[in-house]
Amino acid sequence: MISENQGKYLIGIARKSIIEYLEFRKITSIPPEVSEELLENLGVFVTLNKNNQLRGCIGYIEASNPLIELTIQSAIMAATNDSRFENVTIEELDEIDIEITILTRPKLIKVLESNEYLDKIKIGVDGLIVEKGFNKGVLLPQVPVENNWDVREFLEYTCLKAGLPTSAWLGLDTLIYSFQGQIIKE
Incomplete structure (x- = not known):
């Protein structure tokens, strides 16, 4: 679906989005230089794990917006809006691993x-x-x-x-x- 380099870029954007939201309540903008493959409408889930334990997971099964935009939204929501868990804090973010799953159409x-x-x-x-x-x-x-x-x-x-x-x-x-x-x- 996307290249390894674009995958690493997407992980970086997800982490940046969580940091900016937790520190400043700011939603990360889509960078102007983003590649075409990240502008495709694809479903995505962002999973947060701490010490190999689920800490948050939210996403979109089907996409009506670009992958990068939904990744930003899902990352923030996984950190702050998964009702199964307390919100992630900025202090624990270094201990959290981010996993992104890009979905095909069901x-x-x-x-x-x-x-x-x-x-x-x-x-x-x-x-x-x-x-x-x-x-x-x-x-x-x-x-x-x-x-x-x-x-x-x-x-x-x-x-x-x-x-x-x-x-x-x-x-x-x-x-x-x-x-x-x-x-x-x-």
């Missing part, structure tokens, strides 16, 4: 029977979106790898993330989408 996984999902979803490759009614849950491709889950567990935990019973994926009225991600780490 595709509906079409099945005739729910057990077909077990063959169609690839651990370490696919991220999942589970949607039923007004409920929606997203887990990134790296999550089942980090937790040593199989496909069934991945589906169950994505259902939980959506606020649904773990068995919701078995119902054909539940929509399941897959997407892939390019993971960029500091």
Whole structure:
């Protein structure tokens, strides 16, 4: 999706955005010299980890704005607006590692029977979106790898993330989408 150099640049912008927001409540501007590939409309999630523990993760599944703009917004929100955690402080920022996941467009996984999902979803490759009614849950491709889950567990935990019973994926009225991600780490 993007080059290694642009990935490093994006990580730098994410860190700069968090620092500027925490210190000055300023939202980082998009630099004028930014490359075309960072101006593409792509979904993105920014994950903050401290001592290999999740500290914040927020992003956009689908993009209506440029990747660099959504990265800036997601980085700030992961640091200050993830309701699962206290806000990140400027003092702890040196201990935080930033990970960016750039997403492909989600595709509906079409099945005739729910057990077909077990063959169609690839651990370490696919991220999942589970949607039923007004409920929606997203887990990134790296999550089942980090937790040593199989496909069934991945589906169950994505259902939980959506606020649904773990068995919701078995119902054909539940929509399941897959997407892939390019993971960029500091």
